[in-house]
Amino acid sequence: MSATPKADKPVQPAAVSKPNATTKAAETKTADSDPKSPDEDASSTPDFGDLVDSAAFEQILEMDDDDEREFSKSIVYDFFAQAKTTFEKMDKKLEEKNLAQLSELGHFLKGSSAALGLTKVKNSCEKIQNYGAHKDMTGTKEEPDDNVCLKQCKTTIEQAKDEFKDVQAALRKFYKDDGEDEPDEPDEPDEPDEPDEPDGQSD
Incomplete structure (x- = not known):
């Protein structure tokens, strides 16, 4: 049955004993309609501003069954x-001045963030990928200077971390959920203080 425009007013019961074809169609449409409230559909897709691509994130939400x-x-x-671990690896490779590994890590996190529609994080990770490959931020021009690439990587990694914190909070x-994504590890118990040596008796 093809979809028909939603009526502005609820269907009124027929005044005569013989319902006509229009009344039957309206009754069928009413019976087949989703009982969910309109507010439920309206609020299904949150608005995260420019942090998240709503269309991409909506595809993830459609997988939920509750x-x-x-x-x-x-x-x-x-x-x-995954992002937390990847940023830690980036910091390590930055210290090692390993541009090739930085490029790979940027590519990896770019794909993960793109799948969720995390636009800002994805864009920054793409820049890290390009800088690590001795290119400019767009990936169209060569940048042969290692120091320039490392400096750009460092700046962009810090930017990506800030963007990640923003979207994580949102x-x-x-x-x-106001808590952490994983439980905090309990603090290591403090070592008990050594008991004070008793004062020696004076000779």
């Missing part, structure tokens, strides 16, 4: 852990 959004949440929080708020 109101708790457990499936999409698990994907998002797996990315949180997504946690969406999932109504």
Whole structure:
């Protein structure tokens, strides 16, 4: 049955005993309509501004089969852990001045963030990929100077970290989670203080 424009007014019951074809069609449409409230559909796609591509993130949300959004949440929080680990590796490779590895790590995190629609993080990671490959930010011009590339990588990694923190906070708020994506490790217990040596008796 082809979709018909939604009526502005609810269908009124027929005043005569013989319903005509129009009334039957309206009753069928009413029976087949989704009982969900219109507010539910309107709020299905959150607005994260320029942090997230809503169309891409909506595809992730469509995988959920409950109101708790457990499936999409698990994907998002797996990315949180993945990004944290990748940034740590980037810092290490930056210290080692390993541009090739920085390029690979940028490419890796670019793909993960793009899959979730995390636009700003994706764009910064693409720049890291390009700088690590001895190119400019657009990837169209060669940049042979290692020091220039390393400096650009360092600046962009810090920028990507800030953008990640922003989108992480926004997504946690969406999932109504004010805690961390993983439980904090308990602090190591302090070593007990050595007991004071008893004062020696004077000779």
